[in-house]
């Protein structure tokens with residue numbers, strides 16, 4: 001007798017029924033304490049590597065810059081070290097009994113490509129506790145983390161602390177909180193290609209609006225969402241007041257006069273033919289609306305990144321974000337570079 005398709009269907013149905021029967025019987029433990037069988041362990045990890053490899057196919061890897069590292073390192077300290085440990089801290093005992101236990105990353109990073117690390121950081125790993133990036137739509141933040149992970153295996157405790165702006169974790173005492181903010185935002189930690197903004201000289205109104213926007217999620221940033229978690233509205237207002245009162249540090253100069261000049265023209269006059277408004281009609285006016293941020297003296301890397309986010313429709317923001325979304329919709333990449341160079345070099349007073 002030939003084995004017909006009916007036999008296969010019959011077998012498949014019997015298989016599914018048996019699987020349900022075994023699951024229903026409850027003999028599979030779901031407790032994490034007993035661990036997986038060696039074979040299950042091997043299989044799950046193999047399946048995870050295969051799935052990451054496939055998902056990473058065709059991913060375009062952007063250029064990495066030094067400016068990506070400090071904010072990613074600071075976020076690693078707050079959002080990742082609690083599970084993976086860090087060069088400055090062994091893995092906490094509480095997580096060593098997770099199943100699977102979060103591994104020490106030092107030896108593992110070199111086994112992944114940039115595109116694969118991006119998949120892991122952006123999407124997390126299902127069934128393991130490895131979380132996805134805290135917000136959607138911020139691939140640029142996940143890429144900054146990948147740039148940092150590449151550097152990670154070579155970091156000792158001291159190098160890691162220096163990069164992460166180490167000041168321990170948040171506590172409710174205001175000066176301790178300000179210390180954690182300055183771990184990323186202090187003017188002396190920022191360079192021309194930083195993706196982290198300066199806060200000083202911004203109005204209290206704008207800073208408070210921005211913090212509220214991160215809290216509500218109308219301005220998505222995984223890094224800032226984690227940095228302010230646990231703070232209430234009064235804390236945010238106090239922080240906005242604190243940073244608005246500070247004087248602004250030095251401006252990061254840009255070399256290329258021609259590019260700066262092009263940025264200046266756009267900022268002052270806009271380009272009516274391409275429906276780009278004059279930026280200075282809203283920004284950096286002495287009698288301007290305090291809800292509009294100041295741009296002069298901000299790192300060029302930050303300005304350019306925010307403009308790209310606006311153009312891509314991912315920036316979000318506070319109550320007036322729609323104005324800026326409209327103002328930026330026709331900007332091209334060269335405009336963005338020129339405008340960022342101009343505002344970074346423009347004296348902040």
Ligand code: HEC
Nearest residue numbers: 048079080083100101102103108120121125128129130131
């Ligand atoms: C709640 C705990 C937890 C947190 C927080 C966490 N991870 Fe993980 N991570 C895990 C676990 C568990 C795995 C193991 C997954 C596996 O082996 O299938 C993992 C795996 C990884 C891997 C792959 C390592 C390998 O080769 O198996 C990388 C890279 C990684 N995490 C990076 C990060 C980064 C970066 C952050 C912070 C943005 C982070 N993780 C936050 C639990 C965590």
Ligand code: HEC
Nearest residue numbers: 071074075180181184195196197207210211221223227239
């Ligand atoms: C781990 C690094 C890190 C820490 C810690 C951190 N920030 Fe930030 N902050 C950033 C980055 C990166 C951005 C830009 C995020 C984006 O793309 O929207 C940012 C943006 C901001 C903005 C928006 C400014 C603007 O010009 O729009 C404010 C306000 C702010 N942070 C305040 C704070 C305060 C207050 C604290 C302390 C409670 C803090 N940050 C802690 C990295 C950090």
Ligand code: HEC
Nearest residue numbers: 277278279282292293303306317318320321323324327339
């Ligand atoms: C109609 C008024 C208006 C015009 C014109 C305008 N902007 Fe804005 N811009 C805003 C507002 C309002 C925000 C704050 C959005 C938010 O976060 O809620 C903003 C935010 C920004 C930010 C983010 C700053 C930060 O600290 O995160 C940048 C960068 C920026 N604008 C650049 C420009 C440039 C460059 C131009 C000219 C092409 C321009 N803007 C034209 C109103 C305007």
